[in-house]
Amino acid sequence: MRERIHPKQDSLAKVGKKMTVAVRGQAIDSDDPLYQEGLTHLQAGEWAEAIRCFEELARLYPNSRVAQGALDEARFKASLDATTRVKAKQWIIPWRALTVRALTVLVILIFAVQGGRFISEQAAPLLARARLERQQGQLLAEANAYLGAGKLDLAEARYHDLLALVPDHPEALKGLAQVETQREVIALYQEAVALQEQGDYEPAVVKFTEILVRSPGYRDVSQRITAIKHRQDLDTLFAAAEADYQAGLAVEAITKYEQIRAIDVSERPDFVTDRLFELSLTMGREIIERDPPTVEAVPQALDYFTKALALHPRDTEAALEQRLARLFLDGNSLYYQGRWDEAISRLREVYDKRPQYLKGMVATLLYDAYIHSGDQFRDGDDLYQAYEQYRRATELPVADTALARGRMATIQPFMTPTPTPTVTPTPTVTPEPTFPPALLALVNTPVPTPTPVPLQTHRNSIVFYSENPDQPGLWAMDPAGANRQYLGNSPALRKQYDALVERARLSPDGRYRVYNLKAEEGKVHLFIQPPSSEQFPNPAPRQLTFLTGLSYDPVWSPDGGRIAFVSNDNGSDDIWVVRPDGSELTRLTLNTWEWDKHPSWSPDSSRIVFWSNRTGRKQIWIMDADGRNAQNISNNSNWDEYDPIWIK
Incomplete structure (x- = not known):
């Protein structure tokens, strides 16, 4: 028979969690040992023990409904057990x-x-x-x-x-x-x-190429092939340079040795440097020793000497050649500027070290500079210094020193006159003054023709050469062809004329110079020589024209914007103009067989004077700066007139 379990017994059995019961301000903790003990006895059916525990709780907590309820529950089950005993809870196995x-x-x-x-x-x-x-x-x-x-x-x-x-x-x-x-x-x-290390380059390249075919990008094969090609190119170039050197082709050899240095500066550096030094020094000397001498090529010689000195900075021969070339160029420029004493100081140093420099040209220039310097001292009444300059001119090894000796003879009487002898007076004769023989000769000699007026004073006039049979030499006229005036044909006058020609080649500020020079391909072109500076003491000239024909007779316009010159690029000699930077190259005249030559600018740069044989004779012509309105201002069919200069 299954035991019955009272519902209240089951409800009490479920009390197991912590709780706090508040009863009128009093509380029984669910964890109270006495309370827990009572519950245990109650669940086990031990009613007497349970009643004892709950009575004690009721006494301790007289106002606790929980204690009282638990006590009532225990008493009820005890009374009920008298008829139906309530057994302890047992587990039912399913x-x-x-x-x-x-x-x-x-x-x-x-x-x-x-x-x-x-x-x-x-x-x-x-x-x-x-x-x-x-x-x-x-x-x-x-x-x-x-x-x-x-x-x-x-x-x-x-x-x-x-x-x-x-x-x-x-x-x-x-x-x-x-x-x-x-x-x-x-x-x-x-x-x-x-193979590469042995210098067998061709078979090495073959094997390296085979490697690339089998294994593209293998190791450093590509770099080794490039290195071999580089080595072969250098060897080929070096062999060609040596061949040119042995054949005496200095320019070609220099070019190839410089290419070697540009490709690989570490390629036999000492040998290449020595070769370039030797060739540069040789080429510079060859230019200086040409016969006849070429003044226009001296800047090129200076470049060679400068290159040689850069290669061997302490070489005394290269240093001397560079100094002589530089002194000559400075002296030559000063000479054509009429700065005679400054020119003498440069040219004299060249002459003292090498009297036959430029095949004696330095002596010739120095001779003329002494003459002009003496004339300046003479005109300034410094006869002693003038005499000294003339005397120095006579010592130079030129073909004819008659002019210098004549100048000396002319001024010598005025420098050392013979003293007047003492005359004993007599009572009857009044003495007459006596003169030194030299002075007496001068008194009885006709007054010489005055020194010609400098050409520079004929400003805005056109000075030209005329073959007038009665008065050949230099003439002047105005731009309209009127007011013709014979100037003379003396060497001094011609020197002035040559100086004006040279001055026209300079830029208006005098810092740049245009000139014609044979270029590397053998044709004559125009070059511009820039000024020297501390940074570039010997700047290289810059080529201005690149025409297929010759280019010469350059003149710089007074405003500095254009350069007129002559070229036979068309087969005939025509007048051209170009900007100093090489732009706006323009031909102003166009002929078939005739010649137009020797241009010269007007002071305002608006017109150009030149000579032409388009009428059958050389005549002076004038035209606008753009080539229009050309007209003959000589209008002379009897003799030639040519080489005009417009005085500025």
Whole structure:
């Protein structure tokens, strides 16, 4: 018979959590040991013990409904037990449920055993295959990595390990082939390097090229091929330079040696430097020693000497040649500027060190400079200094020193007159004064023709040469062709004329000079010589014209914006103009067989005077700066007139 459990007993059994019961300000803690003990006895059916515990609680907590309720519950169950005993709570085992659960677990175990057997029979091969494939992949990856790193022995071992697992593995077979190829490439590379180091460049290039075909980008093969080509180019260029040197082709040899230095400055540096020094010094001296001398080429000689000195800075010969060339150029420029004493100081130093410089041209210029300097002192009444300059001129080895000796003879009487002798007076004779013989001769000699007025005073006039049979020489006229005046034909006058021609080649500020010079291709072109500075003491001239014909007779416009010159680029000699920077090259005249030559600018740069034979004789013509309105202002059919200069 199943025991009945009272509902209240069940409700009390569920009291197990912590709680705090508030009763009129008093509280029984659910964890109170006495309270817990009473509940335990109550659940065990020990009514007397439970009543004892709850009575004690009721006494301790007289106002606690919980204590009182628990006590009432215990007393009720005790009274009830008199007729129907309430037993302690017992667990009821659900056998049916347990049976179902046991059967379920048994079925699961059966399926697990069968599944394990299935896995062992069916999945194990798959797992083994996966492990094998993973092992193969690892071996292949290691082999490829070793191959890429050039560790061929290790790569070969891994490929063989892979083939041991899979004898016909395609990647392993391919890898072994690559190992063999790389070994062949390594051997080929070593052979090529050995050939390169021995200087056998052609077979080395062949082998290096084969390597690139087999293994593109292999090591430094591309760089080695480039280095060999570079080496071959240098050797070829060096051989050509030496051949030119041995053949006496100095310019060509210099060009090639300079190319070698530009390509590789470390290529036989001492040898190339010595060659360039020797050739530069030789070329500069060859220009200076030409016969006849070429003044226009002296700047080029100076460039050669400067290059030689840059190569061997302490060489005394190169330093001397550079100084002489520079002194001559300075002296020559000062000479044509009429700065005679300054010109003498430069030219004299050149002459003292090398009297035959430029085949004696320095002596000739120095002679003329002494004459002009003496004339200046003479005109300034410094006869003693004038005499000294004339005397120095007579000492120079020129063809004719008659002019200097004549100047000396002219002024000598005024420098050292003979003293007047003492005359004893008599009572009957009044003495007459006597003169030194030299002075007496001068008194009885007709007054000489005055020194011609300097050409520079004929401003805005046109000075030209005329072959007038009665008065040949220099003439002047105005731009309209009127007011013709004969100036003379003395050497001094011609020197003034030459100085004006040279002055027209200078820029208005005098810093730049335009001149004609034979270029490398053998044709005469115009060049501009820039001024020297501390940074560029010897600047190289700049080529201005590049026409197919000759270019000469350059003159700079007074406003500095244009340069007029003559060129036969069209087959005839015509007047051209160009900007100083080489732009706006324009031909102003166009002839078939006639000549237009020797242009000269007007002071305002608006017109150009020149001579032309377009009428059958050389005549003076004038035209606008753009070539229009050309007209003959000579209008003379009896003799030639040419080489005009517009005085500014």
